[in-house]
Each structure stands twice: as C-alpha cells, then as structure tokens.
Amino acid sequence: xxxxxxxxxxxxxxxxxxxxxxxxxxxxxxxxxxxxxxxxxxxxxxxxxxxxxxxxxxxxxxxxxxxxxxxxxxxxxxxxxxxxxxxxxxxxxxxxxxxxxxxxxxxxxxxxxxxxxxxxxxxxxxxxxxxxxxxxxxxxxxxxxxxxxxxxxxxxxxxxxxxxxxxxxxxxxxxxxxxxxxxxxxxxxxxxxxxxxxxxxxxxxxxxxxxxxxxxxxxxxxxxxxxxxxxxxxxxxxxxxxxxxxxxxxxxxx
Numbered sequence: 001x002x003x004x005x006x007x008x009x010x011x012x013x014x015x016x017x018x019x020x021x022x023x024x025x026x027x028x029x030x031x032x033x034x035x036x037x038x039x040x041x042x043x044x045x046x047x048x049x050x051x052x053x054x055x056x057x058x059x060x061x062x063x064x065x066x067x068x069x070x071x072x073x074x075x076x077x078x079x080x081x082x083x084x085x086x087x088x089x090x091x092x093x094x095x096x097x098x099x100x101x102x103x104x105x106x107x108x109x110x111x112x113x114x115x116x117x118x119x120x121x122x123x124x125x126x127x128x129x130x131x132x133x134x135x136x137x138x139x140x141x142x143x144x145x146x147x148x149x150x151x152x153x154x155x156x157x158x159x160x161x162x163x164x165x166x167x168x169x170x171x172x173x174x175x176x177x178x179x180x181x182x183x184x185x186x187x188x189x190x191x192x193x194x195x196x197x198x199x200x201x202x203x204x205x206x207x208x209x210x211x212x213x214x215x216x217x218x219x220x221x222x223x224x225x226x227x228x229x230x231x232x233x234x235x236x237x238x239x240x241x242x243x244x245x246x247x248x249x250x251x252x253x254x
Contacts, residue, residue, distance in 0.1 A: 004071070006031045006205050007173060011065035013044075013051045021047045023229045024065075029173065034199050034206045036220030036237070038213050044229040045209045046095075049177040052207075053086045070172055088118040091166035095178040097158035101150040107161055108146035114165045133164040136201070137194060156187035163194065170202050177209045192219050213240060 005028040014020035021044045029035050039045050050056045051063045054074060067074040070089065074082065086092075094100050102110055111130045119126070134141040137160040150158055159179065166174055176195065180188040196219045199206055210216050216223055217237040225233040 003031065004068075005029060007052070007067075007069050007207075009052065009065065009067040011051060011063050011067060013047055013056060013061060013063045015059065015061045021061075021229050022051065025230055027224070027231065029205050029207055031172075032199070032203045032205055033222065034195070034208055034220045036216035036223040037207060037209045037226060038211060038216050038223060039226035041211060043226050045211075045226060046177055047229075048226075049092065049094075049175050049207075049209055052175060053090045053092055054082050055086070055092070084118070087114065087171075088169045089171050090173045090175065091169075091171040093159075093162050093166050093174065093176045093179050095181055097155060097162045097182065098150055098153075100162055101158060103150050105149075106146065107148050107150070107153075111146075111161075111165060111168070114168050118169050129168060130164075133168045134161075136167060136198065137161075137164045138190075139164060155182055156184075156190070159183065159187075159191060160194070163191075163198075167198055167202070167204070171204055173205045173207065174198070175207045175209070178211070179208075180210070180212075180215060188215065195219055 007027070007029040010024065010026045011022055012020050012024055013022040025044075025048065037045060037048070047056065047061070050059065050061070052067060054063070056063055063075070065075070069085070074085065077085070108130070111133070112126055115126050115129055119129070130146075131141040134145070139145065139157065139160045153161065159182075163179075180191050183191060192215055195206055195208065198204060208216055208220060217240050220237055223235055223237055223240055224231050
C-alpha cells in the first residue's frame with residue numbers, strides 16, 4: 001500500500017460578500033515533492049496558499065471542507081494547536097518580501113521572533129539556528145547583516161531573509177506564492193535554485209505557485225494548472241515544456 005500524501009485537501013473558500021473563489025478544489029502534495037501550481041492572476045492561487053495554513057480569516061475569508069496534513073485534520077484543530085503547526089511544520093513565503101517583513105524591526109529581531117515561536121532554547125542556540133538558516137539561503141550571517149532593517153536590503157536579499165525564516169524549523173511543507181515575481185531575471189534563477197537545494201537537503205515538500213510556467217517547470221516534479229477556482233490539468237514538466245508556446249497560450253486564455 002502506498003503512503004498517504006503529506007497534504008490532501010478538498011475545499012471551497014471565499015471572502016465575505018463575494019462568490020466562492022475556490023470551488024470543491026482537490027489537491028494532494030506528496031512527501032518531499034516539488035509541486036508546481038500555475039494559473040492566471042485572479043484564479044485563486046493566493047487564496048489556496050492562505051487557506052492551507054488556515055490564514056484566510058486574516059483576509060476576511062472562510063474555508064469549507066477538509067485539509068489533512070501529515071495525518072492530522074487541520075480543519076479540526078483549535079487556533080492554539082494550529083499556531084504550533086503554522087511556521088514549524090507548514091511555512092509560507094509570500095510574493096512581496098519588503099511588504100512581508102516588519103519595517104520597524106531589525107532582521108535579527110524578526111528571525112529571533114520566528115525561532116522563539118517554536119523553540120525555548122538558549123540565546124546561543126537561537127543565534128546558531130539563525131546563522132545556519134541564513135547560510136542555507138546563501139546570506140551573510142554577520143552582525144552587519146543582522147542589524148539591518150528591511151529597507152536596507154535589496155529585494156533579493158529580503159526574499160532570502162523571508163525564506164530563511166520559513167526554513168528555520170525545517171518544515172515538512174513550504175508554500176511559495178509567487179516568490180520570484182518581484183525579482184530580476186538573475187535573482188529569480190538564484191532563488192529557484194535555492195528552492196531546489198532546500199528540497200534536496202531537507203526533503204521538504206514545496207508547493208510552488210506562479211503564473212510563470214517556465215519557472216515552475218524548471219524545479220517541479222509535477223505541475224497542476226488552475227482556472228476559475230478549480231484544478232484543470234495535471235502533467236509532468238516535460239509534457240508542459242514539450243507543448244511549448246501552445247501550453248502557455250492555453251494557460252493565458254484561462
């Protein structure tokens with residue numbers, strides 16, 4: 001018998017005063033895989049990214065259905081129990097790194113908060129964990145870097161800090177929602193390689209969400225397409241790229 005998926009869900013979701021954005025959407029993510037999710041802007045990709053770790057309520061949204069993660073029913077967990085899962089076993093990297101970081105806090109303080117949310121070790125252990133996390137994303141872990149504010153970082157550096165915060169506790173699942181859309185082409189390539197390296201090094205599953213088919217195909221073992229709140233097609237990257245511009249044109253029409 002094959003092992004159960006790491007994540008298995010069937011949900012509908014929406015926002016107050018609006019029609020449902022996700023409509024009976026079913027999705028599985030296997031242990032250790034990089035699953036690519038592509039779709040036009042407005043199709044529900046970001047809604048899904050927030051629904052999985054049960055953060056949609058922050059956008060005045062609601063979720064109906066079932067979300068099963070690593071053998072647990074997330075929809076049945078209390079808020080206090082869900083906080084123990086979110087950030088430790090499931091991590092989220094959003095599109096805008098500068099907007100996601102607190103502009104009033106130095107980088108070291110934000111990394112310390114992330115570590116302390118799920119650990120109670122000594123200050124030395126905290127510093128070591130932060131240093132390792134920064135090294136894992138190819139960022140300098142010097143005092144000079146840690147004392148900077150987000151506004152003093154490049155967009156690429158800020159995105160790496162966000163990823164370092166996300167992998168600080170080596171989560172089983174990393175959800176990356178349009179993580180390279182604000183980056184230049186060279187930095188995009190570096191971040192894509194970083195995700196692949198983290199997947200290989202820690203065996204963490206990654207749900208990589210983007211409207212850019214080629215970046216998704218570059219790192220994913222499987223790709224699903226989304227339109228109007230539903231999954232419309234599943235294929236391996238070779239098939240998508242083999243179809244060339246035709247598959248991209250079909251995606252653009254949805």
